[in-house]
Amino acid sequence: MRRGPSWFNITAITLGFAFLYLPIVLLVIYSFNASKLVTVWGGFSTKWYVSLLSNQGLLDAAWVTIRVALLSATLATVLGTLAAIALVRFGRFPGGTLFSGMVYAPLVMPEVITGLAMLLLFVAIGFARGFWTLTLAHITFSMCFVAVVVQSRLITFDRSLEEAALDLGCPPFKTFFTITLPLILPAVVAGWMLAFTLSLDDLVISSFTTGPGATTLPMKIYSQVRLGVTPEINAICSILIGIVATGVIIASIVTKRREVERQRAERLALQIG
Amino acid sequence: MAGKSLTAGKSLGPVRRAFAPWNDPAAKPFIQFQNVTKTFGDFTAVDDLSLNIYEREFFALLGPSGCGKTTLMRMIAGFEEPTSGHVMLDGQDLVGVPPYRRPTNMMFQSYALFPHMNVWDNIAFGLKQDGMAKADIATRVDEMLALVKLEKFARRKPHQLSGGQKQRVALARSLAKKPKVLLLDEPLGALDKKLREETQFELIDLQVRLGMTFVIVTHDQEEAMTVADRIALMDQGKIVQIATPGEIYEQPNSRYVADFIGDINILEGKVTSTEGGVATLDCIGTGAKVQVTQDGGAKLGDEAWFAIRPEKVSISLTPPEDPSVNAVSGEVWDIGYLGDVSIYHIRLATGATVKSTITNTTRLVSRPITWEDKVWLTWSRDGGVVLTR
Ligand SMILES: Nc1ncnc2c1ncn2[C@@H]1O[C@H](COP(=O)(O)OP(=O)(O)OP(=O)(O)O)[C@@H](O)[C@H]1O
Ligand SMILES: [Mg+2]
Secondary structure, eight states: OOOSOOHHHHHHHHHHHHHHHHHHHHHHHHHTBSSSSTTSOOOBOOHHHHHHTTOHHHHHHHHHHHHHHHHHHHHHHHHHHHHHHHHHHTOSOTTHHHHHHHHHHHHHSOHHHHHHHHHHHHHHTTOOOSHHHHHHHHHHHHHHHHHHHHHHHHHTOOHHHHHHHHHTTOOHHHHIIIIIHHHHHHHHHHHHHHHHHHHHTOOHHHHHHOOTTOOOHHHHHHHHHHTOOOHHHHHHHHHHHHHHHHHHHHHHHHHHHHHHHHHHHHHHHHHHO | OOSSOTTTTOOOHHHHHHOOGGGOTTOOOSEEEEEEEEEETTEEEEEEEEEEEOTTOEEEEEOSTTSSHHHHHHHHHTSSOOSEEEEEETTEEOTTOOGGGSSEEEEOTTOOOOTTSOHHHHHHHHHHHTTOOHHHHHHHHHHHHHHTTOGGGTTOOGGGSOHHHHHHHHHHHHHTTOOSEEEEESTTTTSOHHHHHHHHHHHHHHHHHHTOEEEEEESOHHHHHHHOSEEEEEETTEEEEEEOHHHHHHSOSSHHHHHHSSOOEEEEEEEEEOGGGEEEEEETTTTEEEEEEOSSOSOTTOEEEEEEOGGGOEEESSOOSOTTSEEEEEEEEEEEEOSSEEEEEEEETTSOEEEEEEEOOSOOSSOSSOTTOEEEEEEOTTSSEEEOO
């Protein structure tokens, strides 16, 4: 029998990855382009990264984006976790099905509609649009993603652990923080990361709900691209890709290490028996 | 708990033999169920049940799957509230007291060890809730670790332990707070037979030494007979009989109990005489009269059942000389060889089958009684019992 991948497999993988990553690779390469023309290679340079530092507009947008993402991801995680607990724990309560449906609705709702609905609400209650409306909108749409992630973990959570804690004299509230939360923490963190990324790159809902002085990076990039792509945009996008990639790599290393540790411990336990 | 007995050679015989508060009318029950009913939706899991458990008793709940054993235990622990009735502990009504305020601890069937804490922290968890001083906690945890012989494993996480070790941690954790009552829900289910038998004796040992009240749920009747002072046999949310292991085996109060505990021959009949404490049954199954000593449960003319354990039926190739002994003749139909004993299935002339166990006292070379032999089955008047339900 022949070993190793066949020609067909190699071709398929190459094409697949090229399809996925070629645009990104091009973007990163052109961010180091000395020429001002985006499509003409003029030699290697980091001058666009340097000039980014003096582009106050982009820097402001980046700062807004990060603040909104941190705040909305954190609040969405708290609310989403609470919603997940309510959905899993209280079993069938009157209106339970409706409630779970309502938590998940934004998951499939077209962003344009969510954005528009939010805008109408803020206008109706006379809420001045800006940083806070933006944050609220982001919490709303990312919360359900957190709820889904945390809920799937809670379903497999062994309730007798909580009962054991209660049995040993730990009141319910404390049980949640000493037993339940530490055990579902990986799911909560995953939910937070998801909410953070969703907030970071949201364009549609942000455009609807923002106001003066609260322009996010995706909005800024989008508006500048309409005037023509500059190498500076390539540079800032490369930085964003770098941040996201680092996050993903760290997360997977941590998970991997934990897995390896666990396997080693299990082998140890078996030997001692 | 593999290894030597914890009391190092001191027999518990005198303690165990003298203990029988349930016969003492002045004794105050420690745990009391008073007409407790528990329903889930329209399903009744525990049905108007009353029960007394005494201090320092080792009490076993036995019964088929789904009969309500766990539900009963969870009502003591506080995870379920009775739909009606009262659960009392030491004279105090437990209804409405949350689990974290009850002086009971439970050893869970799944052990429920906290996976993110090591063995030491697992055992210390309950003590920390009481706001015990750090030094006292450390002393107590070390004491518990020594008790279950896990000193070397204090820093291990639960997933680094074998099944038997986990079970010992769970036991140590539930004992650490010195609860008034320890609840054990099928604690030995995950262990192999040998380890299980050793652990059963360790549990008895612990219970007597610590002077605690233990309530154990089990599927395994041998386990219940080994560890318990008294056994409650349950069926569909009701208690069918509460008695010591000896009584429940020798004097079952119904066919259900007789059949559930151990192996037994049950033959249907009619009571034709009850003179002088001896009931005479006309057994349809044996085609003969059976005489049984009894204390007056069966009345003349009653429909009744004669029940006798296989080990109390003896087999011989000749008819008995004493005509007052119960005897029937039959043919050896089948023999089951189990090593220590052989079970003989004897087919009677009526077509009924009676089982008899014979201890194999010598190495089996050739059987003195073998297939298709014509044999006599005999048993004494106090070998079996008359059951009226
Ligand atoms: N929370 C619940 N909701 C609905 N029904 C329940 C609930 N808990 C228990 N039951 C039902 O009550 C009955 C008794 O359950 P229980 O767990 O006490 O049985 P058990 O005697 O412990 O059985 P096993 O030996 O299988 O553990 C079962 O028929 C079970 O389906
Ligand atoms: Mg059970």
